[in-house]
Amino acid sequence: AVRLRVREALGAPEPLGEVRVQGWVRSVRSQKEVLFLHINDGSSLENLQVVADPSLENRDLTFGSAVEVQGKLVRSPHQMQNMEVQAETIRVVGACDTWSFPLKLKRRHPLEYLRQFPHLRCRSNALGSLLRVRSEATAAFHSFFQDNGYVHIHTPIITSNDCEGAGELFQIEVSWARQSAEETHFFNVPAFLTVSGQLHLEVMAGAFTRVFTFGPTFRAENSQSRRHLAEFYMVEAELSFTENLQDIMQVMEDLFKSVTSTVLSKCPDDVELFHKYIAPAQK
The missing domain is CATH 3.30.930.10 (Bira Bifunctional Protein; Domain 2)
Structure with missing residues (x-):
């Protein structure tokens, strides 16, 4: 599998076969027939959408966790994003306790608050x-x-x-x-x-x-x-x-x-x- 950064995956001119993307989960949305992830590795402000089968979901797949996704890079049907990954495997490299994690999902934290956590x-x-x-x-x-x-x-x-x-x-x-x-x-x-x-x-x-x-x-x-x-x-x-x-x-x-x-x-x-x-x- 070709290893890609999020920036490279989003800017890819055409779909690719097997790719591997690593990063941190920005959001998880599980539906009955599909699992959506958004991951980011710091190379781009925009997140990369990952579409997967719900069977790949596990308890450690949460906001803030570090993951490695392997699958196919395909064109996204959504106008806001050029490419997305159809995941075949999702491996949680580092779990994250969302309750104690200081950064919260979909919340714009003030800079004064962020200064308390130089490592995050x-x-x-x-x-x-x-x-x-x-x-x-x-x-x-x-x-x-x-x-x-x-x-x-x-x-x-x-x-x-x-x-x-x-x-x-x-x-x-x-x-x-x-x-x-x-x-x-x-x-x-x-x-x-x-x-x-x-x-x-x-x-x-x-x-x-x-x-x-x-x-x-x-x-x-x-x-x-x-x-x-x-x-x-x-x-x-x-x-x-x-x-x-x-x-x-x-x-x-x-x-x-x-x-x-x-x-x-x-x-x-x-x-x-x-x-x-x-x-x-x-x-």
Whole structure:
């Protein structure tokens, strides 16, 4: 049997013979003559419908359980979905107790509630869509710079310098230094989590005409608001031999257009989810 992800099964141009799909059950609906499942593996916002004989149902086949379905990929008679799987076997890989499972069927949980369950929140539509968009955007950033001849530089996360007053720094301390009466530093100088890779990129720009970095940065700003993140990923680039500000503005415009176009083309359903439910006034 051909192993398919849900995204691949939904986008298949034509029916296939024996296929195998693995994922987590989003809904179970048992009728007298047919059993319907909807499963998702995180590759798509849309679920894959599985049609099976009621005899394949068992007590462990519940919302949230992990399953492996084997059968035939056929065209779906429903207009909302291109393909579906006619199951021949359904194996429950991991059972789920629906009573204690914090995510409930057909309920839109607030983000504040989902933050309590970091090991399960990525199964929600909102967080799943966010992570898929981030993944495609990250790949698009790298693709743009690589296609335009930039060298990717891995700037250090632990550094001894600030970056032109970019923000408050997290200072690093080693555990054994706390037991010493004298002020002891691991590198013999104070060390911090980076607030920017700019200074290291500027050094590299003395040997490479085009460089960029994309990595985590940290800001120890004394604020607990949603507008201030202690950790986030930042894209930075340096160009040598620029003639004027227009050169830099053109790169920024091309980068923005390229990444936005990629995200909109590869994650249209995920973007629409945010426009509809998460930030309806931001479209």
